[in-house]
Amino acid sequence: AVGIVITASHNPVGDNGVKIADPDGGMMAQHWEPFADALANAPDPDALLQLVLQFVKNEGIPLGGHHTAQVLLGRDTRPTGEYLLDAALQGINAIVGAHAIDLGILTTPQLHWMVRSKNKGIKASESDYFTQLIDSFRRMLELVPKDKSGDELAKKLIVDGANGIGGVKLEQIKAKLSGIDINVRNSGKEGEGILNHMCGADFVQKERVTPHGFSPEDVGVRCASLDGDADRLVYFRVSSPSDNKVDLVDGDKILSLFALFIREQLDIINNNGSQVNKSLSARLGIVQTAYANGASTQFLKNLGLEVVFTPTGVKYLHKKALEYDIGIYFEANGHGTIVFSEDFLSQLESLINDHSSEAANGSAQYHAAMRLMAASQLINQAVGDALSGSLLVEAILQYKGWSFQNWCELYCDLPSRQLKVKVIDRSSIVTTDAETKVSQPSNLQELIDKETANYTHGRCFVRPSGTEDVVRVYAEASMQVEADSLARSVAQHVEHLLG
Ligand SMILES: CC(=O)N[C@H]1[C@@H](OP(=O)(O)O)O[C@H](CO)[C@@H](O)[C@@H]1O
Numbered sequence: 001a002v003g004i005v006i007t008a009s010h011n012p013v014g015d016n017g018v019k020i021a022d023p024d025g026g027m028m029a030q031h032w033e034p035f036a037d038a039l040a041n042a043p044d045p046d047a048l049l050q051l052v053l054q055f056v057k058n059e060g061i062p063l064g065g066h067h068t069a070q071v072l073l074g075r076d077t078r079p080t081g082e083y084l085l086d087a088a089l090q091g092i093n094a095i096v097g098a099h100a101i102d103l104g105i106l107t108t109p110q111l112h113w114m115v116r117s118k119n120k121g122i123k124a125s126e127s128d129y130f131t132q133l134i135d136s137f138r139r140m141l142e143l144v145p146k147d148k149s150g151d152e153l154a155k156k157l158i159v160d161g162a163n164g165i166g167g168v169k170l171e172q173i174k175a176k177l178s179g180i181d182i183n184v185r186n187s188g189k190e191g192e193g194i195l196n197h198m199c200g201a202d203f204v205q206k207e208r209v210t211p212h213g214f215s216p217e218d219v220g221v222r223c224a225s226l227d228g229d230a231d232r233l234v235y236f237r238v239s240s241p242s243d244n245k246v247d248l249v250d251g252d253k254i255l256s257l258f259a260l261f262i263r264e265q266l267d268i269i270n271n272n273g274s275q276v277n278k279s280l281s282a283r284l285g286i287v288q289t290a291y292a293n294g295a296s297t298q299f300l301k302n303l304g305l306e307v308v309f310t311p312t313g314v315k316y317l318h319k320k321a322l323e324y325d326i327g328i329y330f331e332a333n334g335h336g337t338i339v340f341s342e343d344f345l346s347q348l349e350s351l352i353n354d355h356s357s358e359a360a361n362g363s364a365q366y367h368a369a370m371r372l373m374a375a376s377q378l379i380n381q382a383v384g385d386a387l388s389g390s391l392l393v394e395a396i397l398q399y400k401g402w403s404f405q406n407w408c409e410l411y412c413d414l415p416s417r418q419l420k421v422k423v424i425d426r427s428s429i430v431t432t433d434a435e436t437k438v439s440q441p442s443n444l445q446e447l448i449d450k451e452t453a454n455y456t457h458g459r460c461f462v463r464p465s466g467t468e469d470v471v472r473v474y475a476e477a478s479m480q481v482e483a484d485s486l487a488r489s490v491a492q493h494v495e496h497l498l499g
């Protein structure tokens with residue numbers, strides 16, 4: 001089985017598009033992208049057919065015969081979704097041997113999870129997805145030390161659903177989630193607002209102001225914001241009753257919380273004088289992009305963790321994370337997850353079985369192993385998932401007995417600025433070293449280095465966007481005015497050279 005979701009994610013309600021899930025539940029193989037581009041740009045039906053036939057030949061895809069391909073289809077809440085889903089059904093069913101299954105309205109990560117589960121031969125329906133979330137969340141909370149159980153505020157979460165599919169699904173399951181009190185705003189109900197308009201994870205992360213539907217009354221309460229197809233997650237808190245600014249916890253800080261938690265459990269397992277005396281070897285890898293705040297990278301490195309960088313785009317991060325026993329990746333904008341290797345999970349399982357005797361199963365080592373197992377079942381390992389991600393955040397905060405403030409204070413973000421520059425041909429910029437350096441045009445990197453040297457904690461890079469016709473400039477420095485001015489001067493160089 002493979003999957004297709006009709007969605008345009010965090011983009012305006014009038015846009016639409018497709019996301020494709022490969023058999024492992026991950027994103028479509030990268031070497032198929034040029035083919036997808038060619039299909040989308042085919043001038044007429046005949047050319048389209050020729051492209052398909054040629055591609056089928058090149059890739060050695062068996063068409064027809066006994067070979068059946070299942071395509072799971074889902075869509076978000078966009079008004080154009082129904083029409084496009086119907087077109088997709090017709091397109092798939094026109095191929096001999098292919099069979100489309102319409103799963104209706106789903107979050108993108110649900111569809112990816114279903115594809116992954118189906119191909120693993122395990123239960124793969126929406127209710128199985130919900131059951132897995134609810135059960136593993138409950139198990140995580142059962143493993144919270146008794147002295148950490150927090151007050152009412154610690155259990156309260158307000159979720160901005162971006163008027164999209166995430167809020168709809170959360171409303172369906174929130175009553176079954178014990179130990180947490182969830183209130184959904186911008187839930188996608190008729191009349192509540194427009195999809196992604198003045199709300200949602202992308203809006204909150206970029207604008208750093210309260211989304212529509214939040215007010216000074218919410219000051220101090222922990223809030224989460226999802227994007228339109230619920231694969232991105234950021235947290236925030238309304239800073240003060242007098243303005244609409246928020247304290248933001250972005251993907252980097254969610255990543256840091258996850259990394260701390262996983263490391264702590266591994267340390268408990270490996271360092272605690274255990275009766276069973278079995279340790280668990282695990283290579284833990286943290287994957288970021290150049291957009292990760294420098295303070296987060298420093299924080300993670302100070303913990304002694306292995307931090308690696310890939311180009312922008314979760315397809316690169318996910319692939320890199322799979323190289324580890326436990327790989328944790330996040331983009332600053334809130335897309336990310338944790339992946340566990342099969343080998344690690346089977347070691348974990350045997351450790352848990354070894355502890356199954358009465359004497360051992362009260363041990364700290366056993367509890368830590370059980371926490372890791374529950375986390376691996378709660379988090380969506382196919383793709384970043386705002387619903388399962390936020391439940392893991394909530395469980396970890398309860399485990400640590402942490403408030404939003406404690407989490408914020410893990411480290412202090414360096415001020416940063418992002419700018420977009422319109423140029424004639426953005427592909428004339430070529431980058432290396434996970435997009436942190438420019439190799440073409442040849443003198444641009446030297447100019448960036450010169451500007452950056454003028455600032456304490458200065459860091460700056462430019463790259464052509466993969467999704468918009470612009471060059472993006474990112475700058476960081478110890479003060480906001482400095483980050484702004486570094487970004488501005490580098491943007492001017494880009495304009496001058498390529499404008
Ligand atoms: C700076 C930034 O946020 N870039 C985004 C954006 O990519 P660009 O290639 O920068 O346009 O869209 C991608 C897809 O949603 C997302 O993965 C990525 O993080």
Ligand SMILES: [Mg+2]
Pocket residue numbers: 009010227228229230231232
């Ligand atoms: Mg999205």
